[in-house]
Amino acid sequence: MSEHKIDLTVNGHRHSATVEARTSLGEFLREGLGYTGTHLACEHGVCGACTVRVDGVAMRSCLMLAVQANGCAITTVEGLAKPDGTLHRVQQALKDNFGLQCGFCTPGVAITLATVLEDNPSATTSEMEEAMSGHICRCTGYQGIRRAIRQLAGEPA
Amino acid sequence: MKPAPFDYARPTSVAEACQVLADAGGGATVIAGGQTLMPLLNLRMSQPFILVDINGIAGLKGVSRADGAIRIGPATRQADALKDATLAQHLPALVTALGHVGHYQTRNRGTVGGSVALGEPAAEMPAAAVALGATIEITSVRGTRSVKAEEFYLGPYMTVLEPDELVTGISYPEWPEGHTVLFREVAQRTGDFALVGMVGALALEAGAIARAGIGWFGMGPTPIRARQAERALVGKALGEIDVQAVAELAVADTAPFDDHHASAEYRRTVGRRIFARTLRETLDIRSAA
Numbered sequence: 001m002s003e004h005k006i007d008l009t010v011n012g013h014r015h016s017a018t019v020e021a022r023t024s025l026g027e028f029l030r031e032g033l034g035y036t037g038t039h040l041a042c043e044h045g046v047c048g049a050c051t052v053r054v055d056g057v058a059m060r061s062c063l064m065l066a067v068q069a070n071g072c073a074i075t076t077v078e079g080l081a082k083p084d085g086t087l088h089r090v091q092q093a094l095k096d097n098f099g100l101q102c103g104f105c106t107p108g109v110a111i112t113l114a115t116v117l118e119d120n121p122s123a124t125t126s127e128m129e130e131a132m133s134g135h136i137c138r139c140t141g142y143q144g145i146r147r148a149i150r151q152l153a154g155e156p157a
Numbered sequence: 158m159k160p161a162p163f164d165y166a167r168p169t170s171v172a173e174a175c176q177v178l179a180d181a182g183g184g185a186t187v188i189a190g191g192q193t194l195m196p197l198l199n200l201r202m203s204q205p206f207i208l209v210d211i212n213g214i215a216g217l218k219g220v221s222r223a224d225g226a227i228r229i230g231p232a233t234r235q236a237d238a239l240k241d242a243t244l245a246q247h248l249p250a251l252v253t254a255l256g257h258v259g260h261y262q263t264r265n266r267g268t269v270g271g272s273v274a275l276g277e278p279a280a281e282m283p284a285a286a287v288a289l290g291a292t293i294e295i296t297s298v299r300g301t302r303s304v305k306a307e308e309f310y311l312g313p314y315m316t317v318l319e320p321d322e323l324v325t326g327i328s329y330p331e332w333p334e335g336h337t338v339l340f341r342e343v344a345q346r347t348g349d350f351a352l353v354g355m356v357g358a359l360a361l362e363a364g365a366i367a368r369a370g371i372g373w374f375g376m377g378p379t380p381i382r383a384r385q386a387e388r389a390l391v392g393k394a395l396g397e398i399d400v401q402a403v404a405e406l407a408v409a410d411t412a413p414f415d416d417h418h419a420s421a422e423y424r425r426t427v428g429r430r431i432f433a434r435t436l437r438e439t440l441d442i443r444s445a446a
Contacts, residue, residue, distance in 0.1 A: 002164040021165035021208065024195070043159055044196030051262050057236075059266040063195040067165055068210060112262060133347035134260030 006070040011079030019066040026050040026061030037077040048135035051108035058115040077107035099148035101139035125153045160198035164207040179298045183320035192267035231270020250338040250358045254281040260348040279350040284380035288357040288372030294326035310379035336360040341431040351375040377412035404433035
């Protein structure tokens with residue numbers, strides 16, 4: 001077992017910590033730094049709830065070690081809204097269209113959609129839906145999420 | 158915290174990585190993207206003493222083209238390979254297969270080499286390596302050797318890799334410009350491992366098939382090359398191919414098994430159908446062109 005000192009930024013805030021090698025990034029964000037917006041569920045890469053942005057790229061925080069995030073810039077769902085509380089347009093679209101039920105999967109969903117749109121502001125419905133295949137909503141609230149996606153793509157709901 | 162405890166090393170060169178692997182005496186596991194390994198660690202199905210992270214080795218990333226081959230660094234992210242212009246032009250079959258590997262989020266971290274080296278029999282990358290005739294370059298403190306993809310896989314998650322060895326490159330022979338991609342897979346959900354899948358390429362010359370490379374995934378303990386079907390296709394004019402007979406030959410080379418997702422008989426039946434359909438569609442398009 002080894003411990004490692006890491007430095008990283010989360011939502012623009014710098015953090016330094018010592019982590020055990022086996023600690024996942026998701027667990028470190030939640031337990032080590034208190035960013036409990038990131039939800040861990042299956043912890044083997046299937047459900048997508050724990051998706052965060054690492055150096056601008058959406059990935060599973062359960063399938064990456066905290067030690068591997070040394071030097072990285074992370075965005076969690078807490079970093080999507082503006083500091084004044086204005087929701088990110090993905091969050092607003094999910095809200096407008098009832099794109100969540102219990103909300104457990106929503107942090108990952110929001111990060112994925114925000115990242116797809118950041119990479120390609122004119123992403124189509126089908127491109128966003130393809131990326132959404134990496135998320136499971138166990139309430140099966142998919143129709144609301146799909147309506148939100150259509151709104152984000154500028155299509156009629 | 159789910160995995161059993163382990164040490165962690167992040168070497169910055171292949172030589173350093175190989176030394177760590179050698180010193181570990183078989184107790185080390187290499188991590189690249191970790192999209193298959195991390196679940197195995199979290200489930201404690203894998204319990205290495207030390208994890209060797211190769212993401213810090215710059216020389217193991219990227220795509221290059223030389224001497225009639227396309228070389229992919231094993232730590233190249235699947236998402237980066239998917240966008241690579243050289244691969245799009247010269248290895249479209251691989252790019253098509255890459256689009257079906259896991260999900261958007263896992264392709265962003267998962268690597269081509271990680272998937273090739275792990276040898277999941279239902280995964281796209283090992284089958285594509287076998288189908289396209291790739292050679293896998295393996296390095297250890299004892300030196301470097303090359304193994305044909307077809308000889309690399311021994312069983313599910315079992316390969317010829319020794320515990321002290323590292324995959325340092327995957328070379329795919331070039332296929333002629335304008336070759337045809339064959340790809341189809343049947344999975345329960347988008348991004349799941351395939352129940353049955355096939356990937357390959359056909360090169361045509363003067364209305365006949367000049368070269369064929371076709372591989373199965375999910376159809377046995379390893380990816381399997383459809384050798385008999387390839388032999389039946391090469392040299393044939395497009396109009397004289399008996400699609401159903403070739404599909405039978407293709408399935409004859411497989412060794413599917415029963416599991417809780419599907420029976421062996423189901424896999425053979427679906428395999429026969431997707432092979433025939435894919436080949437027929439390809440031939441129809443080519444004949445019409």
